[in-house]
Amino acid sequence: MKIILIFILVFFIHFSLSAQVVFTYNITSPVCYGGLNGEITVNVTGAMPPLHYEWSVPGAADTNVLQGLSVGYYYLTLTHSGGQEIDSVFLPDNTPVILNLFPHNTSCSGKADGQIQTTVSGGVPPYSYSWASGAVSTSMLNIEEGMYAVTVTDSLGCPAYAEAIVETDQELTTIDTIRNISCWAGGDGIINITATGGTFPYVFVWDMTDSVFTDTASVWSIVDSLNVKTFYVTITDSIGCSISKQYKLISPSAISAGETHVNNICKKGSSGSITAWAQGGSGGFSYSWSNGLTGSTVTGLSAGTYTVVIRDAHGCSVRQSIDILEPFKGILADVEVTDVSCRDQHDGMINVSYIDNATQPCQLLWSNSKTENFIDNLDGGSYMFTITDANNCQLIDTFIVNVPDIDCIEIYTCFSPNNDGFNDVWNIKNIHLYPACEVLIYNQWSQELFKSKGYSVPWDGVFSGESLPAATYYYVVTLGDSRYKPYKGAVTIVK
Incomplete structure (x- = not known):
């Protein structure tokens, strides 16, 4: 590339009133606008040596040549044997290269029908173009949406850089409402999509993995009763622009349940208890028992089968049944009853002669407050006893002392x-x-x-x-x- 340097020669003549000192400047502007390669050379006549140059640029050398300059005013103090002179000079800039980009959007997302036009002014023509993609044309045609960058360089090598974004006119998108499966192995998932952008109307083509169907609904499309699977849909507008999306529905894990229970110690007792637990699902479990109770733990249970239904926060449930057992035999007692001998006599007797299937020690309490195994001097009537063993198991029974219809006299x-x-x-x-x-x-x-x-x-x-x-x-x-x-x-x- 041939670079043409333009030297601007400016003669500044300063006439000193005292010594007829004349300053003549040779000025070279920066090659590119805003550059730092400008130069000033001053020639002085009418001054008596030795000459000393003091420039307004910090650190400048004591010389008549000043280099590496940007645009602006520069001041010189000249000291010579005849005195001191002060002068200034202005270093001008070259015209900048001005680059403008004019993007035109694509009609569809992913469709290559966008373009970018350029205009360039300033600098020194002719211009060369270098796009980030490697192209060297003055414009970009048939491009997809995205960001594009170009550098334009004039004949002096001065660059101008610009970026532009090509978008899609009314980009076709969707608003999605997804309801995942409520329960493990369930089929109540829903996908509801609403098309926006693009050009109305729309066509929805669903790929359900094992089947394909087309929905010509104008704006939205709903598929329901879905299980755990990946679903695909392609939405196409009236001018052929389309987008494809996929949705994977998920479900909670299966609810697993377990329990611990305590059987009855006593025959016909009600000391049994069950504690149920669950994990998985959606959490937030509730417990409903077949005996009408709620909560994870139920107590005061007699022998029998109890069923609990455990539900999570989505209403998904698992059921389990638990058997509460009791001893095969309860407390047994051999009891002998002696009736009253005659109508007005008080000589009835009851004797508990043997107690079996009980954990000793046992306590016996009669309805007449007696605590002995043998009670006598009884009137006719009903007598109840309660035998309580060391496990608090009880045998409760009632005995009748009869009164014969016989005179005592x-x-x-x-x-x-x-x-x-x-x-x-x-x-x-x-x-x-x-x-x-x-x-x-x-x-x-x-x-x-x-x-x-x-x-x-x-x-x-x-x-x-x-x-x-x-x-x-x-x-x-x-x-x-x-x-x-x-x-x-x-x-x-x-x-």
Whole structure:
């Protein structure tokens, strides 16, 4: 390349009033606009040597030549044997190379129908072009969207650099609404896309991996009931511009569940418990049990099968059933019941003779507050006991002491009051049960021989201090209880 240097010779003549010193300048402007290769050479006449040059440029040498200069004013102080002179000179610049780019957008994304036009002025023609792509043309044609850069150089080698962006007119894009699968192995995914930009109307072509279908919806397209898979769609507008997209739907991991449980220690007990747990899914688990309870832990369970449904935050569920067991046998007891002997007697008995399948020690409590295995002197009626072993297992049972329909009074028909220690008095069996009774004894002529309110002291066959002879006598026994009629009969004194 041939470089033409333009030297501008400017003569500046300064007439010193005192010494007729004349300054003549030879000026070379910077080759390119804004450059640093300008030069000033000064020739001085009328000054007497020695000559000393002091320039306004810091560090400049004591010489009449100043190099590496940019545009601007420069000042010179000349010292000679006749005195000192001060002068200035202006270094002008060359015309800059001015570069303008005019981009034209592509009609579709990825389509090479864009272009960039250039205009250049200033500098010294002719100009050369160097694009970042390697092209050397004055313009770029049939290009895709993107950034482009060019450097233009004039005949002096002075460059100008510029960049331009080629875009797409109304670029075809989509607004996507994706709903991933709610549950593991589910099929409720949805892809909803809305086309924007480009040129209306649009055509959507879906590739569902195992099938392809076309949707000619004007603006949007929805596909639903989707499972975990990758889906592809191509959207084409009315002038043939198209974009392709892919969507991969995901789902939560499978819900895995487990449990720990405690069986009942006691037969027919309710000390069982279950703690269920889950992981995976979408978290936020809730627990619904077949007995109506909620929460991960349920307690107070009797023997049986319990089912829990565990749901995550999306409503996905897993079900598991747990068996709560109990001992095959509960506490056993051998119990003997002795009924009351007669209607007004209190001689019933219950005896717990043996306790089995219990963890000792055991405690026994009767409904009458007794705590012994054997209880007696019982009236007729119902008696309940509770046996509690060391594990707090219990046997609760109820026993009936029956009352026979038999009179308790038994009246003997004879006695022998002969002071031999046997049958010396007339005893009436169980008469003590009737403390309000009255006993009357008569002879055959209805003469009252004995009368007693209550019968704590039996009749000994004596009347008025004399022993009565052997004979038959007659009694009337009234119990003092309206339920009973008087007992009447004969009693014989035997001697």
